[in-house]
Amino acid sequence: MRVLLIDDDPFALRLLARQLDVLGVDDVQACDNAQSAAELVARDAAPFDLLFIDLNMPGMDGVELLRHVARAHFRGSLVLVSGADERILQSVERLARAHHLRVLGTLHKPVAPQALARLVDAVPTEPRHTALRPVARAYGPEELSAAITLGELVNYYQPQVDLRTARVTGVETLVRWHHPVDGLVPPDQFIPLAETHGLSDELARWVIAAALHDARRWQDAGLPLRLSVNVSMDNLVRLDYPDEIARAADVAGVHAAQLVLEITESQLMRDRLALLDIAARLRLKGIGLAIDDFGTGYSSLAQLRDVPFDELKLERGFVHGACGSPPLRTILEASLALARQLGLRAVAEGVEDRADWDCLRALGCDCAQGYFIGRPMPAAKLPAWLRAWQARALEFAEVAA
Numbered sequence: 001m002r003v004l005l006i007d008d009d010p011f012a013l014r015l016l017a018r019q020l021d022v023l024g025v026d027d028v029q030a031c032d033n034a035q036s037a038a039e040l041v042a043r044d045a046a047p048f049d050l051l052f053i054d055l056n057m058p059g060m061d062g063v064e065l066l067r068h069v070a071r072a073h074f075r076g077s078l079v080l081v082s083g084a085d086e087r088i089l090q091s092v093e094r095l096a097r098a099h100h101l102r103v104l105g106t107l108h109k110p111v112a113p114q115a116l117a118r119l120v121d122a123v124p125t126e127p128r129h130t131a132l133r134p135v136a137r138a139y140g141p142e143e144l145s146a147a148i149t150l151g152e153l154v155n156y157y158q159p160q161v162d163l164r165t166a167r168v169t170g171v172e173t174l175v176r177w178h179h180p181v182d183g184l185v186p187p188d189q190f191i192p193l194a195e196t197h198g199l200s201d202e203l204a205r206w207v208i209a210a211a212l213h214d215a216r217r218w219q220d221a222g223l224p225l226r227l228s229v230n231v232s233m234d235n236l237v238r239l240d241y242p243d244e245i246a247r248a249a250d251v252a253g254v255h256a257a258q259l260v261l262e263i264t265e266s267q268l269m270r271d272r273l274a275l276l277d278i279a280a281r282l283r284l285k286g287i288g289l290a291i292d293d294f295g296t297g298y299s300s301l302a303q304l305r306d307v308p309f310d311e312l313k314l315e316r317g318f319v320h321g322a323c324g325s326p327p328l329r330t331i332l333e334a335s336l337a338l339a340r341q342l343g344l345r346a347v348a349e350g351v352e353d354r355a356d357w358d359c360l361r362a363l364g365c366d367c368a369q370g371y372f373i374g375r376p377m378p379a380a381k382l383p384a385w386l387r388a389w390q391a392r393a394l395e396f397a398e399v400a401a
């Protein structure tokens with residue numbers, strides 16, 4: 001493993017090099033300024049596997065260096081080191097990820113040997129796969145419209161589980177496009193297109209009809225799952241929308257109370273009056289309303305005040321790793337307290353490991369959703385996943401008791 005340490009403090013460099021040596025990492029180069037480090041990384045003659053970047057440096061600082069490292073398409077891993085405030089470190093970590101850099105973690109000075117050992121263990125041995133830098137192709141509206149008509153869209157479903165009993169409560173519908181050439185295209189690559197080209201309604205109608213159809217099949221098989229569907233606010237402009245949804249549920253033979261609409265903000269929201277009218281009438285018909293990605297964008301307190309939501313979805317950026325991070329934990333606790341006091345069911349997204357699960361459970365969150373429980377899957381895979389989960393949920397017997 002080739003390592004480059006960047007810090008203006010010669011003592012810190014020597015100390016870190018010695019700590020790495022103890023861990024058996026001896027191909028270590030040290031650099032006392034960011035400028036030279038940027039040049040070394042850009043030259044890339046013998047690529048480094050791991051960089052330790054101090055954030056506070058005179059001249060070029062660690063944040064500027066990240067920019068250069070990203071521009072050089074660095075493919076190794078990074079560790080951010082600082083004596084600075086935890087929130088600055090986290091914010092820079094986020095920035096690095098947004099640059100598509102692979103961040104192993106952050107270290108506080110003075111560096112604790114165990115924390116360092118954990119990070120060194122986490123250095124991937126295989127060369128970095130390119131999936132971290134998704135190549136998004138731009139699609140045209142005609143292509144998407146044809147895809148809807150030709151039946152190229154497909155709904156995936158991600159399970160939601162009660163954190164106390166480990167029982168499956170429902171699924172969230174997440175649409176994908178089975179593109180004949182590009183394979184499975186994620187929704188982020190075509191939902192915005194639908195919204196800006198007036199295809200939103202057509203798409204939403206397809207998604208909900210297909211989801212209701214699947215829900216009916218699960219119901220017939222003895223699995224009455226709650227069905228969540230994502231709806232953007234610009235779908236909520238026609239005053240007869242609640243009637244249309246109730247009718248669709250009725251035709252499919254699914255009880256309206258089983259349906260939850262997860263409302264995501266759209267920049268195109270124009271008619272607030274219509275939104276409030278529609279939201280109230282959806283609830284009167286027994287249909288659930290969730291505020292999606294709570295705390296991000298416009299998914300805010302004003303929406304909570306005005307719209308009669310009965311569920312609050314915590315965005316994964318506030319969930320995964322929250323218990324190891326005091327600022328995230330504070331935000332999570334405050335959001336859960338808000339949900340509790342307003343009588344909303346709290347559903348956490350992005351539960352990726354057992355630590356997330358235990359943390360949410362301890363904080364009294366109601367439901368969890370995330371890779372730790374199950375990835376989004378086609379309808380046909382759900383029964384097998386359910387059987388596997390029932391076996392796995394026994395692991396949580398003590399927590400589920």
Ligand code: C2E
Nearest residue numbers: 174175186187188191207230231232350351352370371376
């Ligand atoms: P969202 O509603 O916030 O959905 C959660 C996203 O997080 C999904 O991405 C899901 O696959 C992903 N996810 C789930 N568990 C984990 C986890 O443990 N870790 C991580 N890192 N990610 C996790 P996906 O399916 O790509 O959907 C992206 C967004 O597209 C959704 O975000 C939703 O806003 C939108 N979307 C999906 N389907 C529809 C739809 O039918 N209509 C509309 N309007 N929007 C949709």
Ligand code: CA
Nearest residue numbers: 172230262292
């Ligand atoms: Ca959602």
